[in-house]
Amino acid sequence: MEFETQKSLSSDNSSGVHPDVLAYLSKINVAHTLAYGYDPITEAAQKKFREVFGTDCETYFVFTGTGANVLAVRCVCDSIHSVMCSSESHLYEDECSAAEKLTGCKLVPIEPESGKLTITRLESAYSKFRFDEHQAVPRLLTITQPTEVGTVYSLEETKQLADWAHKKGMLFHIDGARISNAAVSLGVDFKTMTVECGADLLSFGGTKNGLMFAEALVFFDKNPAKYVKYHRKQLMQLASKHRFLAGQFLAYFENDLWKKNAENANAMAKLLESLIKDIPKIKIKHPVQANGVFAVIPLEWFPILVQHTSFYPWNINEGLMRWMCSFDTTEAEIYAFTDAIKTLAHG
Ligand SMILES: Cc1ncc(COP(=O)(O)O)c(C=O)c1O
Numbered sequence: 279m280e281f282e283t284q285k286s287l288s289s290d291n292s293s294g295v296h297p298d299v300l301a302y303l304s305k306i307n308v309a310h311t312l313a314y315g316y317d318p319i320t321e322a323a324q325k326k327f328r329e330v331f332g333t334d335c336e337t338y339f340v341f342t343g344t345g346a347n348v349l350a351v352r353c354v355c356d357s358i359h360s361v362m363c364s365s366e367s368h369l370y371e372d373e374c375s376a377a378e379k380l381t382g383c384k385l386v387p388i389e390p391e392s393g394k395l396t397i398t399r400l401e402s403a404y405s406k407f408r409f410d411e412h413q414a415v416p417r418l419l420t421i422t423q424p425t426e427v428g429t430v431y432s433l434e435e436t437k438q439l440a441d442w443a444h445k446k447g448m449l450f451h452i453d454g455a456r457i458s459n460a461a462v463s464l465g466v467d468f469k470t471m472t473v474e475c476g477a478d479l480l481s482f483g484g485t486k487n488g489l490m491f492a493e494a495l496v497f498f499d500k501n502p503a504k505y506v507k508y509h510r511k512q513l514m515q516l517a518s519k520h521r522f523l524a525g526q527f528l529a530y531f532e533n534d535l536w537k538k539n540a541e542n543a544n545a546m547a548k549l550l551e552s553l554i555k556d557i558p559k560i561k562i563k564h565p566v567q568a569n570g571v572f573a574v575i576p577l578e579w580f581p582i583l584v585q586h587t588s589f590y591p592w593n594i595n596e597g598l599m600r601w602m603c604s605f606d607t608t609e610a611e612i613y614a615f616t617d618a619i620k621t622l623a624h625g
Contacts, residue, residue, distance in 0.1 A: 285604075285611060286588040289486075290456070290569060293604035296488035296539060302529035303490075303522055315339070315520040323524035326531050327482075327496060332469045336497045337482075338506050339523045340515040343455040344373045346481035346493045348380055350451050351418065352509045353497075354479065357382030359417035362403060364390040366426050368453060380513060384414040392564045393425025394435065397442055404446065419443035420451040423471070424460045427563070427592075428547070428570030433464065433475055440476030449499070450476055455483035458540035459568040473498050484530055488539045488605045492526040539605030543569035546603035546612055553616040557623045563598055571601045579622045586618040587611070 286292050311317040320339070327337040340346050347369050351361055361377065363370050365387035369377055378385055388395055388403045400419070407416055421439060424430045431439070436452075443450040452472060454460070457480070461468055472480050478499040484492040495510075497503040510516050517523040530536050551566040554573065561574040575583075577597045583589075592600040603612075 284588070285607070287601040287603065287607075287615065288588050288590055290543065290602050290604045291486055292602075293488070293606055295490045296529075296535060296605060298532070298535055299489055299526055299529045302525060302532075306521055306525050311521055313518045313520060314516060315524070317521045317524075319521040319528065320524035323527045326528060327494065330468055330531060331473055331496065331498070333473050333498060334500075335473075336500060336503045336506070338495045338497075338510055339517065339520065339527070340493050340495060340510065341491050341517065341523065342515070343368065343453070343481060343483055343485065343493050344376055345513060345515040346483075346495045347373065347420075347453055348376045349495050349506070349510055349513055349515060350420075350479045350481055351377045351383060352381045352513065353495075353503065353506050354449050354451075355381055355383040355417050358415055360384040360386050360414035361418045361420060362386045362388060362395075362400060362416055362448070363420045364388060364393070364395050364422065364425070366390055366393060367420065367422050368426060368455065369420060369422075371426075383417070386416070390425065393422070393427035393429040394431055395419075395421055395439060397438060400439075400442060416446065416448055418449050418451055419446075420453060422453040422455070424456050424463065424568035424570075427572050428566060428568045429564050430460050430463045430567040433466065433471060436471065436475040436477075444476065449478040451479045451481070452477050453481045455481065455493070456486055456540075456568060457482055458487045458536045459544055462537060462540040462544050463567050472496075484526060484536075486604075487530075487536060487543070489526045489530060492523050492530075494527065540569070543603045543605050543607060546607040546609070547571050547601075549609060549612050550601060550603065550616060553612065554619055557619065559623055560619070569603045571603075572598060573601070574598050575619075576622075579619070582622060583615075583618060587615045 440450040
């Protein structure tokens with residue numbers, strides 16, 4: 279069988295698995311051990327998360343980002359609850375209503391500004407709750423860090439949102455499918471941008487930054503964590519050969535692999551931006567703060583450019599394109615792509 283060797287800017291999910299992760303999986307592929315997360319590798323990975331976050335957090339490994347988000351909602355909400363989220367969030371837009379279907383709760387979408395929720399917009403949405411039995415009770419505020427359009431909440435913004443949620447009696451969740459890219463962008467460690475900002479739960483992503491299929495749900499507040507294992511099983515996110523899921527995170531934290539991978543992806547997005555930002559027919563739509571570039575281009579360029587390097591339109595009607603960089607995107611690939619753009623621009 280022939281394999282496609284061309285790389286792309288379609289998605290950081292299009293990239294492969296970092297060789298160090300594969301090597302680590304081979305290394306732990308010996309002997310037999312307990313299944314379903316009762317093995318020493320899973321225990322070591324959970325311990326590693328406690329070290330990384332500098333707190334006694336509880337970590338549950340899952341296969342998918344959707345799984346982590348839905349498990350989060352499932353563990354803290356029931357069918358009388360609502361979740362305040364961005365109308366562009368993956369949870370709201372791209373998870374096939376899993377949170378609503380599998381928890382019974384209601385998602386309340388709020389229009390973001392350049393991907394971010396703001397207190398003003400939250401207040402406006404919150405003021406519409408009447409707090410009687412005719413409406414679902416707001417229970418959880420969730421943000422995506424970095425956002426779906428590649429912007430990054432500052433520490434201050436995150437803290438303000440967490441404080442706001444807590445003052446309203448809600449919990450605060452972060453969808454960190456690309457949390458490593460946000461950490462590199464902010465130049466802080468994971469603890470500073472989550473625990474110290476007031477996060478109660480975090481979907482910690484790995485797959486988009488060099489793991490195979492490994493995500494985790496981290497509980498900083500232990501109270502809602504009582505039945506997580508049961509919910510994870512019911513949501514079909516419990517891996518039997520669990521060491522190969524949890525073990526990926528040991529490789530991820532070893533020698534700061536997470537950081538090196540995210541640094542490369544972010545740097546390539548910045549390079550891409552810098553090479554096209556002055557082209558008059560292109561408008562960079564959102565600040566480039568993580569590993570994605572969102573740009574409006576003349577629509578007639580799309581079919582030509584996509585032949586060169588594949589990518590997806592984000593909003594075809596607006597001519598808005600999404601170019602995602604990965605841990606293994608190279609400078610040469612970015613230069614080749616931007617040369618193709620420049621050829622079109624110079625007509
Ligand atoms: C912000 C965000 N959250 C969650 C997910 C869900 O990940 P998965 O496709 O592994 O379910 C994605 C995937 O693209 C994402 O971009």
